[in-house]
Amino acid sequence: MLLIHCPYCEQDLPELEFAYGGEAHIARPADPSALTDEEWRDYLFIRSNPRGVHFERWRHVHGCARFFNAVRETVGDKFLMTYKTGEPRPSEEEVEARLKELSA
């Protein structure tokens, strides 16, 4: 079972306590009525689905109940880091450094 670090509880806790919340850092358009149908479709449905590093939302639903963001490497299914909602997305260097640390 995966252990996920909850940035609010500050503990590594079992995956069963968490729920997946889709891709992170997708901002809702400020004025949806100004969008074309294609742009609105892209906002609603089109996701990056990368092979490798993925920024995603998780919710500690059976714990503190907070949403937070996580960086996960989708090939090896390894969590690189988690951070609180509202905090800036980790830089590429930070993600690279963490990847190296995990593969070492």
Next chain:
Amino acid sequence: MEGRMDAYARFRPESSTVPASGPVAIRILPEVARFSLRIAPADLGVASEAFGVALPGRIGEIAAFGSRRALCLGPDEWLLHAEEEEAHVIEAAFAERYAATPHSLVAIGDREIGISLEGEEAATLLSTGCPIDLERLAPGTGKRTIFDSVSVVLIREEKDRFTLEAWRSFMPHVLGLLETANRELAAGL
């Protein structure tokens, strides 16, 4: 219908004892007043004053004064316990402060049932349905977690004594699993 009514009657704490089936004593705890409090962490002082207990700021911590106690469940969420007779006093104390300090106080006493698990093998018994590392749940702390598929609040009162609270309608399921596992422990499985 008859059978279902029996099941409800069974989970009325005053009419219920769980059959002793193994090394862990499982008891249904008397009803208490429970509140779910949501308030901005910056206003914690106001809530502490209203409740009469200094509310803990870290997730998992418990603070108690007399029969009142508070468990911090999330960054802005607390579970409050008190004697049933005191429920109105607590509601009034919070209502008084509502205008100046917006918050949410919801009575959830009747929604949940608490059970106590006591015995050297209590942690082993809980580990049959609860995925967290119980070694790391220190005595005197608690957290919301999951038991089988049920969201529960688990408090470690002492090393070998736990309190588990779950929604009333889930309790037959939780107790059934615990009794079965308790029998397995007794049989040495």
